[in-house]
Amino acid sequence: MDDAYLPEVYQQFLGRFPEVAEAQGALAQAVRERSPFDPRTDRLLRLAMAIGAQSEGAVRSNVRKALRHGATLDEVRAVALGAITTCGFPTAIAAMGWIEEVAEAQ
Structure with a gap:
């Protein structure tokens, strides 16, 4: 995803807490993979x-x-x-x- 598309507050979060963002992303991916929709x-x-x-x-x-x-x-x-x-x-x-x-x- 293009960083310009991401809200500024989320870009700041990614820069400050990359390990948390990575863990949240992994959880989101796991949830998406389990979805039957x-x-x-x-x-x-x-x-x-x-x-x-x-x-x-x-x-x-x-x-x-x-x-x-x-x-x-x-x-x-x-x-x-x-x-x-x-x-x-x-x-x-x-x-x-x-x-x-x-x-x-x-």
Whole structure:
């Protein structure tokens, strides 16, 4: 992945704590290898969890990754819409805003 694509805070983390970043990367890889889902579906599921956790950084990251893995913007938006009845309207609307900002930057 191109370093210019990574958020500045994550680039700083990689520089300061390379051994932690490497261990986290290995764990993420092990989890991905155990997933029965294709990468597109996996990213949409992770997006849903990020929205539920109200994690702006994770939402933004998973939007970018879902789009790279073939999800459409309509599918990504549908995940946020689905959060209205599960996570609440304010959570879903915040996520929709983050999704739109990522989409505009693409």
